[in-house]
Amino acid sequence: MNQRVAQSSNPLLTNDSGEHSHRVALTTQKTAIITKQMICMFIILGTFPLWSEWVGLYNYLGAEIAIWIIYALGFNLLLGYTGLPSFGHGAFFGIGAYAYGLTQLGIIESVWAGIFFSVLAGGIAAAVVACFISHRRGIYYALMTIAFGQIFWFTSMRWHTLTGGEDGLLNIHRGELNLGFFSFSLSETSSLFYFIFAIVMLVTVGLWRLVHSPYGKALQAIRMNEMRARFLGYNVWLIKWSVFMISGAIAGLAGGLFALVQQSAYPDVMSLHASGLIVMLTLIGGGFVSYWGPVLGAIVFFMARDTLGAMTETWLLWYGLMFMLVIIFKPEGIAGLWQDLMKRREKRQLKVNGSTENASGEAK
Amino acid sequence: MALFEATHLQKRFGEQVVLEDITLSFEEGQLSGIMGPNGAGKSTCFNVLTGQYKPDNGRVVFDGRDITGKSARVIAGLGISRSFQIMNLFDEFTAIENILIALPESINRSFNPVHDIQGNVSAMEKAADVLNKVGLSGREFTQASSLPYGERRALEIGVALASDPRLLFLDEPTQGLGADGTARLSELINELKKSYSIVVIEHDMDFLFGLADKISVIHWGQVIATGTPDQLRENEWVMASTLGEIA
Ligand SMILES: Nc1ncnc2c1ncn2[C@@H]1O[C@H](COP(=O)(O)OP(=O)(O)OP(=O)(O)O)[C@@H](O)[C@H]1O
Numbered sequence: 001m002n003q004r005v006a007q008s009s010n011p012l013l014t015n016d017s018g019e020h021s022h023r024v025a026l027t028t029q030k031t032a033i034i035t036k037q038m039i040c041m042f043i044i045l046g047t048f049p050l051w052s053e054w055v056g057l058y059n060y061l062g063a064e065i066a067i068w069i070i071y072a073l074g075f076n077l078l079l080g081y082t083g084l085p086s087f088g089h090g091a092f093f094g095i096g097a098y099a100y101g102l103t104q105l106g107i108i109e110s111v112w113a114g115i116f117f118s119v120l121a122g123g124i125a126a127a128v129v130a131c132f133i134s135h136r137r138g139i140y141y142a143l144m145t146i147a148f149g150q151i152f153w154f155t156s157m158r159w160h161t162l163t164g165g166e167d168g169l170l171n172i173h174r175g176e177l178n179l180g181f182f183s184f185s186l187s188e189t190s191s192l193f194y195f196i197f198a199i200v201m202l203v204t205v206g207l208w209r210l211v212h213s214p215y216g217k218a219l220q221a222i223r224m225n226e227m228r229a230r231f232l233g234y235n236v237w238l239i240k241w242s243v244f245m246i247s248g249a250i251a252g253l254a255g256g257l258f259a260l261v262q263q264s265a266y267p268d269v270m271s272l273h274a275s276g277l278i279v280m281l282t283l284i285g286g287g288f289v290s291y292w293g294p295v296l297g298a299i300v301f302f303m304a305r306d307t308l309g310a311m312t313e314t315w316l317l318w319y320g321l322m323f324m325l326v327i328i329f330k331p332e333g334i335a336g337l338w339q340d341l342m343k344r345r346e347k348r349q350l351k352v353n354g355s356t357e358n359a360s361g362e363a364k
Numbered sequence: 365m366a367l368f369e370a371t372h373l374q375k376r377f378g379e380q381v382v383l384e385d386i387t388l389s390f391e392e393g394q395l396s397g398i399m400g401p402n403g404a405g406k407s408t409c410f411n412v413l414t415g416q417y418k419p420d421n422g423r424v425v426f427d428g429r430d431i432t433g434k435s436a437r438v439i440a441g442l443g444i445s446r447s448f449q450i451m452n453l454f455d456e457f458t459a460i461e462n463i464l465i466a467l468p469e470s471i472n473r474s475f476n477p478v479h480d481i482q483g484n485v486s487a488m489e490k491a492a493d494v495l496n497k498v499g500l501s502g503r504e505f506t507q508a509s510s511l512p513y514g515e516r517r518a519l520e521i522g523v524a525l526a527s528d529p530r531l532l533f534l535d536e537p538t539q540g541l542g543a544d545g546t547a548r549l550s551e552l553i554n555e556l557k558k559s560y561s562i563v564v565i566e567h568d569m570d571f572l573f574g575l576a577d578k579i580s581v582i583h584w585g586q587v588i589a590t591g592t593p594d595q596l597r598e599n600e601w602v603m604a605s606t607l608g609e610i611a
Pocket residue numbers: 377382400401402403404405406407408409449
């Protein structure tokens with residue numbers, strides 16, 4: 001054991017290779033398209049139907065979690081990456097759901113067309129809202145998103161002829177999924193789950209690429225120091241506008257899938273309460289410190305709802321308490337806790353190194 | 365003709381007239397200094413020149429082009445970059461990420477959703493060169509917030525240098541540095557002077573007198589004197605004013 005440790009720290013000690021490894025480090029900062037964490041998440045989520053019943057859960061929950069992972073990843077582009085708090089994002093989720101329903105009921109019974117219009121509607125609505133808020137930051141930004149969210153919610157309640165009012169749109173058939181060479185029915189919850197899971201994978205990989213692109217870096221730069229970004233020559237307004245639009249389009253996608261799964265679309269998902277939920281679960285998961293924060297948040301929330309919910313009717317109270325504790329003691333959320341653990345482990349290993357090889361601390 | 369000219373600039377904040385009538389010019393290839401007591405309006409002057417505020421009156425011309433009232437983004441795009449008096453880094457980024465984000469390679473791709481700038485060898489090397497220039501080699505992957513103060517100031521200058529600007533504005537780069545840090549920074553700026561046109565706001569007279577080709581003294585929102593360090597040294601009134609004795 002000691003032998004191995006001593007060996008592994010040796011290259012760091014020889015000085016002439018220092019220059020060399022330095023250069024290598026500089027040129028190998030590439031971001032992988034697929035990462036270990038990604039595969040891990042895909043395996044856990046992808047095998048959900050195989051073990052869900054075994055632990056007392058059910059397939060449908062998997063579909064729900066998958067949808068909210070999409071929603072939360074898109075939301076975190078705005079909140080965690082750009083630092084823009086939207087408390088009205090339920091609106092775009094809801095608009096996506098209505099767009100899906102209206103496509104099925106009024107235009108054509110096609111899953112693809114429904115999804116296309118969900119994304120489009122969510123994106124367009126968000127693009128319009130973004131025109132009015134993108135010059136703002138912080139609390140004013142948040143307040144304006146609430147105001148717009150409420151307008152959409154109110155409209156969905158009152159515009160009976162289009163949205164069906166408080167009852168919403170009902171009887172949206174799950175229908176067939178046409179893949180060109182063959183098509184299969186989505187009426188089975190497990191096939192539905194795998195369809196959504198495929199979209200989760202696409203969104204996860206796509207957004208991972210996006211946040212590591214120059215655009216993604218610009219988003220983070222705006223979060224950390226909007227003024228500096230402007231003085232560097234970034235078009236801050238347009239970047240803020242576009243990220244809101246993208247995030248809204250993804251919320252629309254999630255909403256469309258929600259309508260597909262639920263076979264209905266209703267105003268509830270647009271309420272302030274529902275909009276608050278996405279903020280809360282993204283924060284609990286740790287969206288500010290990790291790409292995976294919103295994924296963890298979505299999983300924990302729905303697991304808590306079903307396990308705590310089975311035990312007590314007041315589960316939301318407990319969940320709310322948990323939220324408060326996280327905000328007070330670990331604002332970086334679950335992902336932050338995890339990172340701390342990893343760091344501590346690293347330190348402990350370093351200590352082991354240090355006691356066997358005195359200079360390894362110096363090498364670090 | 366001078367690279368940069370500002371004429372009869374005026375800037376008010378409500379009732380308070382901060383810049384009364386400022387006329388300045390900066391020459392290509394020179395290091396120009398701006399001095400003045402606390403609250404004289406030096407930073408405000410920079411803010412007007414670099415697009416943070418629109419002047420209430422006056423004209424700003426860069427390289428023969430009228431840039432009066434243009435936005436910070438547009439002015440940056442023309443090749444003017446700046447550092448700030450109050451530290452202005454991307455704290456959660458590493459040192460090299462701070463430089464990368466300021467490279468034209470990144471800014472020109474600000475809407476590119478797929479490129480991997482940290483996997484871009486030429487961009488990475490360029491960023492590493494900038495860090496090297498400001499004495500931060502070996503700190504590439506240290507988070508900006510955990511760098512010691514002096515290195516943070518150096519990184520600020522690096523960020524401003526990354527775009528390879530035609531004109532570089534530095535607002536009190538020595539603020540908060542000890543004698544040691546100031547000496548090192550002076551060395552660095554002396555080095556940069558060879559390849560860049562620079563404007564430096566500075567309190568520390570020794571620092572500025574040792575570096576500048578030309579110095580303008582701002583007081584009460586006006587330029588009360590302009591000249592070479594030697595010319596200014598002979599002007600007792602200027603000396604008194606910058607020392608704050610008649611502020
Ligand atoms: N945005 C603003 N709104 C209102 N007043 C301002 C604003 N910016 C600057 N001022 C005022 O303008 C005056 C000049 O400030 P400025 O920061 O330009 O001085 P300075 O010469 O840079 O001083 P210092 O040496 O302390 O940095 C001060 O009285 C300040 O309060």
